[in-house]
Amino acid sequence: MSGAVGLDLRIPIGGLFAALGIVLSSYGFATIGSADLYARSAGLNINLWWGAVLFVIGVLFLLAARRGAHRTAVRPATETPEGRATQAMEHRGGLER
Numbered sequence: 001m002s003g004a005v006g007l008d009l010r011i012p013i014g015g016l017f018a019a020l021g022i023v024l025s026s027y028g029f030a031t032i033g034s035a036d037l038y039a040r041s042a043g044l045n046i047n048l049w050w051g052a053v054l055f056v057i058g059v060l061f062l063l064a065a066r067r068g069a070h071r072t073a074v075r076p077a078t079e080t081p082e083g084r085a086t087q088a089m090e091h092r093g094g095l096e097r
Helices: 010-030 046-071 081-093
Strands: none
Touching: 010 046
16 A cells, blocks of 8 residues: 555645634624624624634534544454455465565
């Protein structure tokens, strides 16, 4: 296997979304009383809501990366039927080192 097996892009993407969500939500909380700032969005604090959405998406990415890391862990060849069959074939053919 190559060295790129451990590279999971969901980790930096999830971290970026979560961090941006925290920043945007913080700005939304800081400007919660500014009616003139949110006049164009019908009075809806769009920074607060989109910050929350970005944070949730970031957390979902990070959870998916964590869950995927457990499923794709490299196991020794002796733990799988295919690995045992390959080792037996190599042993019979004298290919083992």
